Amino acid sequence: MKEVLELIQLRKEEFAKLPLFEYLQNENIDPRERVAWAPCFAPFAMNFKDLNAYALREEPTTDPIQEMINTHTYEDGQHWAWYLTDLERLNIDPSMRFTETLRFLWGDETKRTRYLCYELFAITLSQTDPLLKLAIIESIEVTGTVALAALAKLGQDLEEITNKHYRYFSARHLDVETGHVQGGLSYDDTDNFLQKLQLTEQQKKQAIEIVNRVFDSFTNCVIELMEYGQNHSFAQPFPKIHKSEILASAIA
């Protein structure tokens, strides 16, 4: 697994250079404007709950690695609730028609974020080998660490300006995301454990492909979030739906 972990670190360095992460922490921009991408993230924040429950978790198991993965899914599968809390506290919570909400969630503006979810499900559901599931989780966790470090700063800036506490966009979220699978061991013990895992040549080949696919999809999602953030504002965080568009698609 050592080589796989090295690749993850390499991809992490590249991932961390994406403009969104600098933008999230840019003190020259009002922190409320820096969070205007938040609606676009909804498909991932909510789907991640299902990924943990239905794709990564497998119960009952006698495999110690799958056991570790199961423990991890119970922690990480709950954070969607924090995302909702933050949207409420930020008042990014307008009343919308149900059909308008569906158009948004399955619309063009969120397509790469949805695709990331489909990719993660596709990679995970076809996986019965817990070692390869670990490669998926490790990649996700590392992208999470990069994003959450930037979000912790954004959350802090938001707290100062709004006098409210945030959960998803907070240092407390970063604290529970260690950057490794959370299987009940300390970061160092997990690190030692992972470094020593032996993979066959075939497993290594598959793990490398998995890592690259996960990072590629997260990269596309982060690029989309940045674009969304630039095309929307805190005052208008959802796309305006033009009546003519709805009419045109109804007629077509």
Ligand SMILES: [Fe+2]
């Ligand atoms: Fe999380």
